[in-house]
Amino acid sequence: MERKLLKMFKIAIRGLVPLFMLFVIFSASAQKEERIKENKKFNERCFACHKSSTYTYFNPEMDKKVRDKMCPDRVIYPDEYYQSNHYSFKCTDCHSEEYDSFPHPVYLRMEEKYACIDCHGYDEDYAQYQFEQIEEEFLGSIHSTKHSEDFNCWMCHDAHTYRIAARSVELIKEIIEYDNLICLSCHANIEKYNLIMEGTNANILTTHGWLPNQALHFKNVRCIECHTAVNNDILVAHLVQPKKDAVHNCVECHSANSHLMASLYKFRTIETRSNVGFMNGVILNESFVIGANRNVFLNKMSMGIFILSIMAILMHFILRLITKK
Amino acid sequence: MSTRLYLYPVAIRVWHMVNALMFLLLIVTGLSLQYSSKDLEIVGFNLAITLHNIGGITLTASYLIFIIGGIVSGNMKHYKIKYKGFWNRLYKQGRFYIYGIFKHEDTPFPTSENMKFNPLQQFSYVLALFIGLPIVILTGWAYLFPEIVILKIFNLSGLLVNDLVHITIGFILSIFMFIHIYLCTIGPSVKNTFKSMITGWHE
Numbered sequence: 001m002e003r004k005l006l007k008m009f010k011i012a013i014r015g016l017v018p019l020f021m022l023f024v025i026f027s028a029s030a031q032k033e034e035r036i037k038e039n040k041k042f043n044e045r046c047f048a049c050h051k052s053s054t055y056t057y058f059n060p061e062m063d064k065k066v067r068d069k070m071c072p073d074r075v076i077y078p079d080e081y082y083q084s085n086h087y088s089f090k091c092t093d094c095h096s097e098e099y100d101s102f103p104h105p106v107y108l109r110m111e112e113k114y115a116c117i118d119c120h121g122y123d124e125d126y127a128q129y130q131f132e133q134i135e136e137e138f139l140g141s142i143h144s145t146k147h148s149e150d151f152n153c154w155m156c157h158d159a160h161t162y163r164i165a166a167r168s169v170e171l172i173k174e175i176i177e178y179d180n181l182i183c184l185s186c187h188a189n190i191e192k193y194n195l196i197m198e199g200t201n202a203n204i205l206t207t208h209g210w211l212p213n214q215a216l217h218f219k220n221v222r223c224i225e226c227h228t229a230v231n232n233d234i235l236v237a238h239l240v241q242p243k244k245d246a247v248h249n250c251v252e253c254h255s256a257n258s259h260l261m262a263s264l265y266k267f268r269t270i271e272t273r274s275n276v277g278f279m280n281g282v283i284l285n286e287s288f289v290i291g292a293n294r295n296v297f298l299n300k301m302s303m304g305i306f307i308l309s310i311m312a313i314l315m316h317f318i319l320r321l322i323t324k325k
Numbered sequence: 326m327s328t329r330l331y332l333y334p335v336a337i338r339v340w341h342m343v344n345a346l347m348f349l350l351l352i353v354t355g356l357s358l359q360y361s362s363k364d365l366e367i368v369g370f371n372l373a374i375t376l377h378n379i380g381g382i383t384l385t386a387s388y389l390i391f392i393i394g395g396i397v398s399g400n401m402k403h404y405k406i407k408y409k410g411f412w413n414r415l416y417k418q419g420r421f422y423i424y425g426i427f428k429h430e431d432t433p434f435p436t437s438e439n440m441k442f443n444p445l446q447q448f449s450y451v452l453a454l455f456i457g458l459p460i461v462i463l464t465g466w467a468y469l470f471p472e473i474v475i476l477k478i479f480n481l482s483g484l485l486v487n488d489l490v491h492i493t494i495g496f497i498l499s500i501f502m503f504i505h506i507y508l509c510t511i512g513p514s515v516k517n518t519f520k521s522m523i524t525g526w527h528e
Contacts, residue, residue, distance in 0.1 A: 212371070212374055213471060215472070216471050216472070249363070249370075250361070250370035250371055250374075251361045251362060251363050251366065251370050252363065254358075254361050254370055255361050255362045255363055256362065288482045288484040288485040288488060290358055290359075290361075290488070291358060291359065291360070291361035291370070293485065293488075294359065294360075295489070298489070298492075298493070302496050305496075305500065306496075306500065309500050309503060309504065310503070313503065313504065313507045316422075316423075316507070317507070317510075319427055320426065320427065320511075323427040323428075323429070
């Protein structure tokens, strides 16, 4: 009888454990969903003003509602925010809770912003992104060494809109456009450029005048392909080099051992076309690079035809010599 | 006794010389681009692009002059294939090259003012000049203006298809050139045909 009871207990336990685990996972997920929902509701109060170029508030001095202009840098579009990496947060997770009150206290404008490493560094959950190495690379980059602390993560990555493209976007061209726009947000925008540099920024079209088929290059590779040092451990290199160290040698990319495979196409090496004999075939899914996309079969075939032709010519010539009167 | 015929006027010789030089330039720079490597560069990539572009543009101009000049001067008649008995004539000339020449047979189609090329020459020149060359020129120009190339052809990059066509036809034309140069050594002496390319006189 005891044995029977023990057996039944074991069966019950075996059945219950997976059920319990499912329950834990489901409830954790449900809790997260619930938290996001609550945060979204909370954020509505902020977005009520910050989602558009104007906002309305009650002015007690004038005893009436006033419509005013919102500073463009303080406008955050909810659609963009909820598609960004930080979509699940409520505004006061990163900003002071004192923003709850309106008018916001003036000194809050001077609050120090978090850097990426403050939240993502030394955390198992983010280990795969190698934030520590990104931080190290950034600190060694020309952006950081030339501009010290004035240049921070936010210069390139707006926490309200930033989303990682390289892992989530399927089309390489979209990744290129997204990433290049980050560079252009300073290098082709004098207002933002002047936040850290005096004077005018160099015209990119002129400084890259030496590049053949300039427009094609700009559309098909990211700025960082030539302007950063490749790091095999991280997806997007952050060690931006001084311009004298940028890639100028065409064959760095236009060769069988293409630099692009270690940068832009690094995480796309699960090729679909490599089995039809193209070198660096993953590039062919969306682009084509002279010198890097040779077809192995065609190369061998052409070499064979060439050798046969030369042999036939030589044989013919030798026979002519032998049969000469 | 050998007969002397003035078959190659100055314009034809200049065109031929420009064509030959541009072909060589395009082959060397084309190979350099196709097999570009960090370890070994036949010609530096940037220089190879510039020279390849110059060679391609010059070849196009030379080709257009050849076509227009040929129509105006009547030189085009030498490339007009007479279909009646064509394959038979082609066989005879082919047989001569791979057999008769070693038996010291007379050439079946001696060069004359009316028939500058033998049937095999005529056939290969028509293929090279009126099919191969226009394709290689058009695909080459497509590379000068890559934005005009269709993005996708049967789900393949348009630039890739363009490249494959360009290098395949370019390769066939290169092989044609090797054989063409070799066949020029056939004649009363090895240097005879080359000499006639300079003097204009065929012996």
